[in-house]
Amino acid sequence: MNATHPAPVTTSPTPSPGLRAWLGLLVVLGPVLLVAMDSSVLFLAMPAVSAALAPSAGQALWILDGYGFAVGSLLVAFGAIGDRYGRLRLLKGGAAVFGLASAGAAFAPSPELLIAFRALMGVAGATLLPSALAVLSGLFPDARQRSRAIGIFAATFAAGFAIGPVVGGQLLSGFWWGSVFLVNLPVVLLFLLLAPLLLREVPSGRTDRVDVLSVLLSAAGLLFSVYAVKHTAAEGLAVGPLTLGAVGVGALVWFVRRQFSLAHPLIDFRLFRDRVFTIAAVTGLLPLAAWSAVAYLGGVYLQSVLGLSVLDAALTALPGAAVLTVTCVVTPAVVARTGVRAALVTVHFTIAGGLLLLLATGASGGVGWYVAATVVTGVGYGISFSVVADTAVAAVPPERAGSAAAIAETSNELGNALGIALLGSLAALIFRLDGPGLAGTLGETLQLAGASGALASDARSAFVTGLHVVAVVASGLHAALGLFAVRSLPRST
The missing domain is CATH 1.20.1250.20 (MFS general substrate transporter like domains)
Structure with a gap:
């Protein structure tokens, strides 16, 4: 009597990422490195910037951290926008604006314009990080390989923070202070040339809209609150900055309370x-x-x-x-x-x-x-x-x-x-x-x-x-x- 054995169940393994995926990872890491590096590249360059543009104490602080505030206050919003309208599209557009703003910052003739271009770089940077991570995840369908790729992403981001001052110092030893921004342009150009060849759009299926009021409240709240702190530290107490600070705190409180009432909050507190x-x-x-x-x-x-x-x-x-x-x-x-x-x-x-x-x-x-x-x-x-x-x-x-x-x-x-x-x-x-x-x-x-x-x-x-x-x-x-x-x-x- 012949025993009947069930046919073995075969499962098709998840395909390993090929050369195109790893090349795509390298292309994505370029903007990631720039966003992180530009958070710290001015730390050693500020004496040279101060000598050239003579910013006040408050302006010097805004030159340094206006970029970080723009990135931090808009990061979640642009993550939602990328989910809704296309991650790769936002990634390419953000990279182009980042490059143009970098060129503007390099040749800024005054502290005010340098602050403005740094803020624009921050807005563009806020489009890059969440979109880059989403596009990267789409390159690696296998969970283990995807985890490895995200680990490389995180290490690159950390390295960008760490080497920013070193890169700035090396450039300033032979060039003028604007070179710390011009170094971004070759990376941006290479990304824009290679991204259409190696990367693909990652559908998310999200249809919810970004709450514009939440974006405005968070950005205005941070801006006004920090302005009040900066002005008070550098110049002393004054009615105008303190009033703006109170408005900023009120905006942040409103922002937090609003998130609890939204079906799709920017930040889920x-x-x-x-x-x-x-x-x-x-x-x-x-x-x-x-x-x-x-x-x-x-x-x-x-x-x-x-x-x-x-x-x-x-x-x-x-x-x-x-x-x-x-x-x-x-x-x-x-x-x-x-x-x-x-x-x-x-x-x-x-x-x-x-x-x-x-x-x-x-x-x-x-x-x-x-x-x-x-x-x-x-x-x-x-x-x-x-x-x-x-x-x-x-x-x-x-x-x-x-x-x-x-x-x-x-x-x-x-x-x-x-x-x-x-x-x-x-x-x-x-x-x-x-x-x-x-x-x-x-x-x-x-x-x-x-x-x-x-x-x-x-x-x-x-x-x-x-x-x-x-x-x-x-x-x-x-x-x-x-x-x-x-x-x-x-x-x-």
Whole structure:
């Protein structure tokens, strides 16, 4: 008697991505690297920009973080617009505008125009990140390969933040300050030439409309609130800025309340009811705030206080950048063994300890201590870049993963902008109160007082005091969040 055996079930394996997919990944990574790099490329270039355009203290801060605010406030909105009208179409249009705005910024003849072009670059940058990630996901249908590609995407984004000051310093050693923007043009041009050949549109099926009022409320709320902080720190109390600040706070409150009433909110604040998600989102914001503020103030410290050339200042950023990038790459394998809880706790205590090393810097020396601080904090920054998005997405139901990823990306950009805006304004306030009172910035003061003499020495000491205060405040915030993570995160996380 012959036994009848069921025919084996055959499943067609998911096709492995071919050469076109990996080439497409390389093409997508170009704009991603530029968006991240332009958040930090001016940190070492600001002394040269200040010498050429003579911006006020408030204008200097807007030149630095107007870009980050534009990206952070519009990132979620453009993610929704890409879902509705086409990710690849938005990606190509955003890249073209980014290139044109970069050219405008390179040749800007005044601080006002430079701020405007930087803001336009930020608007374009906000179109690139969510669309690039969506297009990239469409290139890799296999989950394992897609995860690997997204890991490369995250590492590239982190590396862009880290190498921005280095690239800026290297360019300034041989060219004028506008070169830090012109370097974007070849990458943009190459992307626009190759994208139609290697990338394809990714349908999303979404038909909901973007809530325009929410976009306006979030952008206006951030803009007015931060303007009030900047003006008060640099110039003192005044009725106009304080009134705008109150309007900004009101707009942000209205924005938050409106999100709870929308079927498709720009930011789903209900996700913050989960402690793991909340800690992950704040971990996306706070390290970037500390990193951007210290990197900006550190660039001024190395050049205007210690007198290093822009090339030497760039070289001091290399060890920290290398540690950050390597940590970002190896963190996923380590987290797989130790768990997310240990990683999130390590982020904050490592950064808190590294920032305190800056207290050993002084007006007459301290390069070694500065480099040591960037190396130690680089470990924490690298871990945060690697774990935040995955942790945020894993903490919520699958149907809300898109909203969680958008919030994680937005927290990074807002952290970068808020660090310079709030912590940079704190340093400006300390300088205004403790300095010689000739001008609102160290660069302007040194131009008026001369590079040597008692007034110049007082100005440099006041700037270092501001750097120390920022380091202590940022360290305290990280230590507090680290303790909160220890107490709040489940041990099984």
